[in-house]
Amino acid sequence: MARGGPLTVLLVLGLAIKMAIRLVERPLCGPRRPVSPWVTVLVCRGALALLGIRLEVAGRPMRGPGAMVANHSSWLDIFALNALAPIVFVAKSEVADWPGIGHLARATGTLFIRREARGEVAEQALAITGRLTHGETLLFFPEGTSTDGRRVLPFKPALFAGLLAPGLPERLAVQPVTLSWVSPEGEDPRFYGWWGGMEFGSHALSVLASRRAGRVRVTYHAPIRVAGRDRKSLGAEAETAVRSAL
Numbered sequence: 001m002a003r004g005g006p007l008t009v010l011l012v013l014g015l016a017i018k019m020a021i022r023l024v025e026r027p028l029c030g031p032r033r034p035v036s037p038w039v040t041v042l043v044c045r046g047a048l049a050l051l052g053i054r055l056e057v058a059g060r061p062m063r064g065p066g067a068m069v070a071n072h073s074s075w076l077d078i079f080a081l082n083a084l085a086p087i088v089f090v091a092k093s094e095v096a097d098w099p100g101i102g103h104l105a106r107a108t109g110t111l112f113i114r115r116e117a118r119g120e121v122a123e124q125a126l127a128i129t130g131r132l133t134h135g136e137t138l139l140f141f142p143e144g145t146s147t148d149g150r151r152v153l154p155f156k157p158a159l160f161a162g163l164l165a166p167g168l169p170e171r172l173a174v175q176p177v178t179l180s181w182v183s184p185e186g187e188d189p190r191f192y193g194w195w196g197g198m199e200f201g202s203h204a205l206s207v208l209a210s211r212r213a214g215r216v217r218v219t220y221h222a223p224i225r226v227a228g229r230d231r232k233s234l235g236a237e238a239e240t241a242v243r244s245a246l
Helices: 004-029 036-050 076-082 093-097 101-107 118-133 157-163 200-209 231-244
Strands: 053-058 066-070 088-092 111-113 137-140 173-182 214-220
Touching: 004 036, 004 101, 036 053, 036 076, 053 076, 066 076, 066 118, 066 231, 076 173, 076 214, 088 093, 093 101, 093 111, 111 118, 118 137, 118 157, 157 231, 173 231
Parallel strands: 053 214, 066 137, 066 173, 088 111, 088 137
Antiparallel strands: 173 214
16 A cells, blocks of 8 residues: 555646547647656656666667567556656557556557567557657567566567568667566565466555565667668567567
8 A cells, every 4th residue: 555555646646637538639839749758757667666666777778760569578567668768659559458568658659560460560650650650669579468577488580570560760769678576585586576366456466565676677778770681580689679678
């Protein structure tokens, strides 16, 4: 209760402020979001502090058009990645229906796609291309699912197709990002991992109730230029970079 109460207040207040800014931002800037994403950054920094998770950073988020790709361990990844730079997540469509998280994801502009719909690859690529054209930095998890945080699954190259469409900036780049979660002292090394059939509620309660602090290290690798590449080579190089820092 000592953590969950303030965390809920922070998330609700942050969401209200963000929506109020969007009421002004939308008619003035259209699909661009020059101010409201920074509210998300501040809220996520506060959320990690309330959860007792120390944030460590290596490297710097890239500037300019493109996308980030990261390994995926938990719902907590959203806080860690949002706390460092304005980004737009690309998530599977099921997330939109999750209690609480789905509402927050929709409010922060998450792009939802149906990853299992092979016939919709072209439409998904078009949606990704549209967001990039508006100057947004996308972030997606090419593993396609979350893990226990101790390994990196093979990257699926399908989502990289949206970065190869004609008409996008020539300097478009992909930046690999590694999330390394370190459990509180005395806990299972997989403490922060949330995967398989694990219930969200019980996992969230265990994180809220942890008496000791844990930490997450976010490593930003050198961006990979997209020009002249194909989706498979992009995916393979990004996967190698992410693995190198886990």
